Amino acid sequence: MIQTPHQYTIQVSYDQYDARWDQFVASCNGGHHEQTSLWGQVKSYYGWEPIRIIVSRDGVIYGGVQILKHRLKWLGNIGYVTRGPLAVSEDPELLRVIVAEMDNAAKHARLKYLAVVPTYTGHHFVPLLENLNFIPKPDFLPPSSVMRATLVLDLAEDLDKLMGRMRRETRRDLRRGLSSDLVFREGGESDIGTFRRLMWALCERRGCAPSPPQKDFFHTLWKVFHAHGHLKLFLVEFAKTRTPVSAVIAFPFGDTVRAWKAGWSGEYKELSPNALMHWEVIKWSKQNGYRYYDFVSLDLESSNKLLRGETVQPDKTNGMFFFKVGFGGQAIVLPEQYFQFYNQLIHLLFRFGGRQILASKWGTQIINKIYHSEGSSGAG
Numbered sequence: 001m002i003q004t005p006h007q008y009t010i011q012v013s014y015d016q017y018d019a020r021w022d023q024f025v026a027s028c029n030g031g032h033h034e035q036t037s038l039w040g041q042v043k044s045y046y047g048w049e050p051i052r053i054i055v056s057r058d059g060v061i062y063g064g065v066q067i068l069k070h071r072l073k074w075l076g077n078i079g080y081v082t083r084g085p086l087a088v089s090e091d092p093e094l095l096r097v098i099v100a101e102m103d104n105a106a107k108h109a110r111l112k113y114l115a116v117v118p119t120y121t122g123h124h125f126v127p128l129l130e131n132l133n134f135i136p137k138p139d140f141l142p143p144s145s146v147m148r149a150t151l152v153l154d155l156a157e158d159l160d161k162l163m164g165r166m167r168r169e170t171r172r173d174l175r176r177g178l179s180s181d182l183v184f185r186e187g188g189e190s191d192i193g194t195f196r197r198l199m200w201a202l203c204e205r206r207g208c209a210p211s212p213p214q215k216d217f218f219h220t221l222w223k224v225f226h227a228h229g230h231l232k233l234f235l236v237e238f239a240k241t242r243t244p245v246s247a248v249i250a251f252p253f254g255d256t257v258r259a260w261k262a263g264w265s266g267e268y269k270e271l272s273p274n275a276l277m278h279w280e281v282i283k284w285s286k287q288n289g290y291r292y293y294d295f296v297s298l299d300l301e302s303s304n305k306l307l308r309g310e311t312v313q314p315d316k317t318n319g320m321f322f323f324k325v326g327f328g329g330q331a332i333v334l335p336e337q338y339f340q341f342y343n344q345l346i347h348l349l350f351r352f353g354g355r356q357i358l359a360s361k362w363g364t365q366i367i368n369k370i371y372h373s374e375g376s377s378g379a380g
Contacts, residue, residue, distance in 0.1 A: 008062065008094070010101050013052040016041050021052060022228075024061040025086060026254040030121035032083035033230060033253045035066050039082075042224050043068050046214065051079075051109060053101045055087075055094070063087035063098045069109055078113040079106055080143055083120075090124045099128040111342055117146050118335040126335060134338035141339055145211075149303035151295040152256075153329035155286045162282070162328065170275060170326030177276030181240055182268065184280040187233035187247070189226070192218045195233055195247040198263025205266055218249065225251070232257075234281050236273045246273040248281055257285040258294040278327065295324045303331045 013021070018037040025031040033039055040050030047070055054064040065085035071077050085098045106114045115137055118125055139145065155162070163171060187195070196218060203210045214220075225231035230253050236246040247263045259281060264274055278295070285293050299321040302312045306325070314322050325331065 007057055008097050009056050010097075011052075011054040011056065012105060013054060014050065015052070016044065016050070018052065020061070021054060021064070021066075024064075028063075028086045028088060028254075030083075030119035031086060031254045032119055033225070033251045033258070034082040035084045035086060035119070036230075036253075037066070038224050038228060038230065040066055040068060042217075042220055045220050046217075047071075051105055053098070053105050055098050055101065061088075062094055065098060065102045067102065067105060067109070067111075067114070069111065076112045077110055078142075079109065079111045079115070081114070081116040082143070083117060083122075085116075085122070085125055086119060095125060095128055099125060099132065103132050106340075107342060113339065113341055115141065115143060115337065115339040117143065117337050120150070120332060120334055123335045126338070129338045132340070134340045137337040137339040146337060147297040147334065148300040149298040149331060149333045151298045151324045151327075151329045151331055153282065153293040153295070153327060155282070155291055155293055159283065159286065165328035167326040167328075170323075173272035173275040173326075174279050176270075177272040177279075180268075180271040180276075181238060182236050182245065182271055182273055182276055183239045184234065184236050184276065186284075187235045189219070189222050191233055191235060191244075191247075192222060194235070194244045195249060195261075195263055198244060198247045198265055199261060200263070201266060202262065202264045221249075232284075234277065234284070236277045236280075238268060243267075246277045248277055250281060252285070252288065252290060255291040256294050257281065257290045257292070258296050260296055274323070282327075293329075295327070295329070298324060298331055300333065303333055306331050307333065 015037065022036045022038060025033075025035045037050065037052065040048070040052075044050070048068045049070070051067040051069055052064065053067075055062050063086055065081055067079045067081050069077055069079045081102070085102060087094050087098055116125075116129060116134065153162070157165075163174070166174070196215070200210055222231060222233075230251055232250045232252060234248050234250065235244055237244050243265075245265050245268050248259050249261045251258045251260050259278065262274070262277075282293050299318050302318050302321045305312045312318070312321070
């Protein structure tokens with residue numbers, strides 16, 4: 001324990017499970033399951049170690065951050081902060097203490113590299129990160145392909161009003177699914193293999209690599225999160241043959257249900273199984289007392305146009321954007337991601353010309369090594 005001049009107590013924890021911290025994250029504005037000790041526990045199966053900095057006063061947590069650390073044989077220790085730091089308010093001194101202690105912990109852990117992916121409401125941390133020489137992270141630095149925008153639906157209104165706010169085409173598709181032979185059900189651990197198969201099929205059609213890539217990742221996730229009520233698996237099946245068609249893994253956490261990963265066989269498109277899936281999970285979320293439904297991931301360029309009031313034209317690259325916004329809800333552009341190399345020479349090199357070096361053939365080989373390690377260890 002460390003006492004700061006401003007009466008905050010700083011605790012650095014390496015515990016695998018911390019119920020008190022997880023309760024704080026769930027209650028905090030912007031709290032996300034990837035800041036929980038449970039997420040750190042999942043990642044520990046794949047070579048990551050949690051470092052948790054907890055800032056409290058009189059026994060009450062006011063803020064903090066969880067860093068995930070991983071050692072690369074050829075580089076040393078690297079770290080990620082995913083959807084953090086967190087604070088109960090925007091009090092400048094509290095924010096300064098949290099970010100300063102995060103930076104101190106990274107140096108104490110001898111991190112060579114630290115990436116910070118702020119939470120949805122984490123814009124107020126950005127100036128403090130910049131003051132500590134963090135700079136915006138290009139996508140080719142890990143963690144890769146982190147979402148930059150999302151769509152959140154407020155569930156305060158009744159179901160009829162929620163349906164009324166949908167686009168006409170979305171309501172039509174949903175009614176087609178509701179009147180079909182498709183059925184919705186909640187799944188269990190025995191359905192994880194089915195989910196994985198449907199997700200792999202969807203990724204193959206999209207031409208992208210499945211993430212996370214580990215075959216046992218969803219079993220590990222289930223083992224850690226489900227017992228605490230923070231993980232659900234939902235499926236849509238064709239009733240006559242009980243054939244699984246569509247599936248979603250969702251995180252009910254805090255006041256939000258996040259539709260984290262999805263899968264679809266590609267069959268029964270004419271019955272709109274995915275529209276039915278999201279609507280039924282929205283209903284489940286509302287019935288179980290959650291305030292928001294997060295569709296998780298929205299095209300950034302289209303989201304910016306939408307928020308500026310510009311017309312977004314449908315094309316072959318933004319079909320998922322139009323599918324999601326058809327449900328209504330609010331598009332949210334997330335804060336910039338930041339990073340720092342703790343070797344000052346490398347940091348200055350990157351800031352003044354290093355982008356070109358890392359974008360070169362030699363630099364690409366280095367980044368590919370990081371990605372290889374990232375994939376094999378379950379980072380993301």
